[in-house]
Amino acid sequence: MSINIGFGIAGNFALHLEQAGEASDFALVKTDDEYAPKGIFPFYIKGSDGFLGRNCINNSYLYLPSNENLNVQMEPEIALRCELEYKNGKVKSVKPLKFAAFNDASVRNDKTATKISQKKNFSTGSKGLGNEIEIDKFSIGGICDNYSLVSFLKSSNEFIRYGECAKLSGYSYFYEKLLEWIKDKLNTQQDYAVLENLSKILSDANYPNEMIITIGATRYEEDGKDRYLKSGDICYVVAFDHTKFDLQSITNAIKDGLKLPSSVSILRQEVR
16 A cells, blocks of 8 residues: 555635634635635655655554644545646646545644645654545546545543544535646646645656545534544544445444444544
8 A cells, every 4th residue: 555645635625624723824825716625735755855755644553743732633534546647747637546534634733834734744643544445437426426424533531423424525626626626736736825836746756656635624523623632542534335324333333343344444543
């Protein structure tokens, strides 16, 4: 399950940025329409000399920052493993191959961060990827039509639903509209405000032919909105076929530690 480059999308689910207290970070970023995502950020670049070169994906443990004053929140998302094709130094096509549950855990209160990426790769366990599911076609009528995403947090004295249960079709941009937007941003996004020049990042990374891109965090439940992660917590992010499972059966299975089939993408991370 190799990853050469990892990107994330900010603001692709209505009201998430407002809940996370990050809407003001994007005050200078103008979008084509009010529902458009705000931009793309890198969270891992294999071989990079800076902090983004640290492999931050750990599918078993989430390691908190060494600075104990930094607050970290789970960000439940869907990740797409995509094939990239280039022409004349520009991205020609983005083809999703697989999808999975993902935790794009983020620091909320780092006042020194000037780019989103600085809040993303904070340890060797900043991120986690669930088991991947093959995509038949990334369009209406495909497998993703039937999937929903939900997240939970378990500790010694609580079990809460952390993020709302949301259908993947609830993303502001999805399917062909999302792919066209991603391709455009990879080719045109400049170093501006909290965003970075993506074309330069791809060039410096020798034009990787595959990427993981996380397509935006869902909204938080009331219990998860201000609940920062602590050592001993267990994070769960689950993508499930809502035509085969209902939310209650998924909740019970996670709470009771029951085994679910591989058609359910599950990420389980112990916080340390």
